[in-house]
Amino acid sequence: IMSKSVLILPGDGIGPEVMAQVRRLLDRIGGFSLSEGLVGGAAYDVHGTPLADDTMAQALKADAVLLGAVGGPKWDSLPFADKPERGLLRLRKDMELFANLRPALVFDALAGASTLKTDLVRGLDLMIVRELTGGVYFGEPRGIEDLPNGERRGINTQVYTTSEIVRVARVAFELARKRDSRVCSVEKANVMESGVLWREEITKLREADYTDVALSHMYADNCAMQLVRAPKQFDVIVTDNLFGDLLSDCAAMLTGSLGMLPSASLGAEDANGSRKALYEPVHGSAPDIAGQDKANPMACILSASMMLRYSFDMAAEADLIDAACQDVLNAGIRTGDIVESGMTPVGTVAMGDAVLAAM
Amino acid sequence: IMSKSVLILPGDGIGPEVMAQVRRLLDRIGGFSLSEGLVGGAAYDVHGTPLADDTMAQALKADAVLLGAVGGPKWDSLPFADKPERGLLRLRKDMELFANLRPALVFDALAGASTLKTDLVRGLDLMIVRELTGGVYFGEPRGIEDLPNGERRGINTQVYTTSEIVRVARVAFELARKRDSRVCSVEKANVMESGVLWREEITKLREADYTDVALSHMYADNCAMQLVRAPKQFDVIVTDNLFGDLLSDCAAMLTGSLGMLPSASLGAEDANGSRKALYEPVHGSAPDIAGQDKANPMACILSASMMLRYSFDMAAEADLIDAACQDVLNAGIRTGDIVESGMTPVGTVAMGDAVLAAM
Ligand SMILES: CC(C)[C@H](C(=O)O)[C@@H](O)C(=O)O
Ligand SMILES: CC(C)[C@H](C(=O)O)[C@@H](O)C(=O)O
Numbered sequence: 001i002m003s004k005s006v007l008i009l010p011g012d013g014i015g016p017e018v019m020a021q022v023r024r025l026l027d028r029i030g031g032f033s034l035s036e037g038l039v040g041g042a043a044y045d046v047h048g049t050p051l052a053d054d055t056m057a058q059a060l061k062a063d064a065v066l067l068g069a070v071g072g073p074k075w076d077s078l079p080f081a082d083k084p085e086r087g088l089l090r091l092r093k094d095m096e097l098f099a100n101l102r103p104a105l106v107f108d109a110l111a112g113a114s115t116l117k118t119d120l121v122r123g124l125d126l127m128i129v130r131e132l133t134g135g136v137y138f139g140e141p142r143g144i145e146d147l148p149n150g151e152r153r154g155i156n157t158q159v160y161t162t163s164e165i166v167r168v169a170r171v172a173f174e175l176a177r178k179r180d181s182r183v184c185s186v187e188k189a190n191v192m193e194s195g196v197l198w199r200e201e202i203t204k205l206r207e208a209d210y211t212d213v214a215l216s217h218m219y220a221d222n223c224a225m226q227l228v229r230a231p232k233q234f235d236v237i238v239t240d241n242l243f244g245d246l247l248s249d250c251a252a253m254l255t256g257s258l259g260m261l262p263s264a265s266l267g268a269e270d271a272n273g274s275r276k277a278l279y280e281p282v283h284g285s286a287p288d289i290a291g292q293d294k295a296n297p298m299a300c301i302l303s304a305s306m307m308l309r310y311s312f313d314m315a316a317e318a319d320l321i322d323a324a325c326q327d328v329l330n331a332g333i334r335t336g337d338i339v340e341s342g343m344t345p346v347g348t349v350a351m352g353d354a355v356l357a358a359m
Numbered sequence: 360i361m362s363k364s365v366l367i368l369p370g371d372g373i374g375p376e377v378m379a380q381v382r383r384l385l386d387r388i389g390g391f392s393l394s395e396g397l398v399g400g401a402a403y404d405v406h407g408t409p410l411a412d413d414t415m416a417q418a419l420k421a422d423a424v425l426l427g428a429v430g431g432p433k434w435d436s437l438p439f440a441d442k443p444e445r446g447l448l449r450l451r452k453d454m455e456l457f458a459n460l461r462p463a464l465v466f467d468a469l470a471g472a473s474t475l476k477t478d479l480v481r482g483l484d485l486m487i488v489r490e491l492t493g494g495v496y497f498g499e500p501r502g503i504e505d506l507p508n509g510e511r512r513g514i515n516t517q518v519y520t521t522s523e524i525v526r527v528a529r530v531a532f533e534l535a536r537k538r539d540s541r542v543c544s545v546e547k548a549n550v551m552e553s554g555v556l557w558r559e560e561i562t563k564l565r566e567a568d569y570t571d572v573a574l575s576h577m578y579a580d581n582c583a584m585q586l587v588r589a590p591k592q593f594d595v596i597v598t599d600n601l602f603g604d605l606l607s608d609c610a611a612m613l614t615g616s617l618g619m620l621p622s623a624s625l626g627a628e629d630a631n632g633s634r635k636a637l638y639e640p641v642h643g644s645a646p647d648i649a650g651q652d653k654a655n656p657m658a659c660i661l662s663a664s665m666m667l668r669y670s671f672d673m674a675a676e677a678d679l680i681d682a683a684c685q686d687v688l689n690a691g692i693r694t695g696d697i698v699e700s701g702m703t704p705v706g707t708v709a710m711g712d713a714v715l716a717a718m
Contacts, residue, residue: 154553159514161506195513250609
């Protein structure tokens, strides 16, 4: 039986206040051993680094990590290596969380919140699987160099190996099997050799192990278009780290309710069938509303629900949380980001109250 | 006085039929010396390469190049170096067309065609300036290599120098001066050193030469979101080759009328104040409707209008074409891609007729 140790990293901005609601919920469910640490600007302010080695070690030992959000204007002018984001990137890299699952889901009660015409997004349920530990985010060589002519040159390297592509593609195919069995692989194979390799390896993998799943290929620019044109055409999208960054944010915004979207970042399965995992809301640290009891805690709550589902095999409890969130929305209880006229506007804590009550 | 030599490269799919309408229009205006060549799959079929050296030489000598579209399933399985796209990429690189201007404009008559709610896009007029001859599209090293362990590795290199950044940024600042004097520079400086350099160099350039233009910075993922959330917040966006590829296609789709959008790709000004330039519609070769008199020629016609404006200082004639297109739209004359009930559906040639008549 698993120990269910969870490291909570609230981070910056609205991170701590949305995480506070998650703690209440996990306390209610019970059975977890929770510890807490610092990441991002909050860690920099105390330790002079966006992720202390000690916190990194704790994350590696925990069964799962729950993260709030990192970043804010306070730390914008820090050098590259000290920026809040580096803490998050180190967690991803050192935990080898190569598969980032970003559902873009439109809740029935919120279909009108999208900037897209309602018919185009009602019922939207797409899953973006983004490679998270490779590509241009981590490729070497990288840096800025001085040239003899007095100019400077900035370099980053986009690099993928067969095994990096195959392991994330497997996650996508496995997920598709539990959904509509359709995977769309996205790259720029018409321009980048790394995209040619991506396409070839995924095609081979499907032929070897997943002929029951339909595979299509799309260029990343076309995908950006298609997401805006007809997002419901997709089931599972699998793509690299950088394209995944843009496309998943685009897809998230299509739902019109960023404050509702969770994400999971998963590592490889070990011999016991368990895997390292980090869960976090898709939204950022929203420094403009931090500390004002305005933030929507739902995305963080639903991230905890993903944790129960993927890390702890607690589908029943996860269903309970998801249903409670639906009920609260259907009852018209809304934080500021998703409120409409005729609804009941509430703050962060009251939203936590409502979800707990609905459970 | 300029010689006004124009090389016409119709390319593949619907390219030839939309270009035929442009030829009628240029003949009407008169005074051009037009020649025609092959590019893309059409060139491959004849010469075994997507751009023959001879055509490249002609393009370098012409005062402007007008291109239709390249690509199609017929050539999808060609090796990387023979693909239709390589013809276009060689034109851009050898002509040093470093600044790609992609307006995303919503025509009043077509505001309802967007998948976004009409209020969010009505009156939209944003300009994306995309760097076009650098970055990961052309950076070395690149390729696919075999690893000792039997795996393969795909590599591309994102690289920018000071002067590459500065010259495209200048184009953006100059354009902004003729518009709303706001430039938003887009990169991933939180993750990529090439983005850090990009941000620093543009900031310095503004301080040196463009303090009258407002400059803001945005991460590319956030930009993908903001385009969907509130596209009218932008005036001019300047970004690198790859981000520009995705973001300009996303922005184009926001207008709901891809078949209406032109683009210009410009090189450096020479001593006479003239610059190499290529004009092409944003839409692709649309092989599914090619040869059926269904394609919308407006984007190609408006690309020719951009040519008159930017390459030949013929603002009056360009205004005439733009106004004619507006009139035709307002009269309810529509090709299939933009038709609505109550309108008059027409084919490619009849649309050309209508624009000519309206002039
Ligand atoms: C904060 C930043 C480093 C990060 C990324 O670029 O991956 C974020 O945008 C995300 O998508 O999680
Ligand atoms: C055809 C392709 C090579 C090209 C690109 O990626 O630049 C196209 O998508 C574009 O945006 O003009």
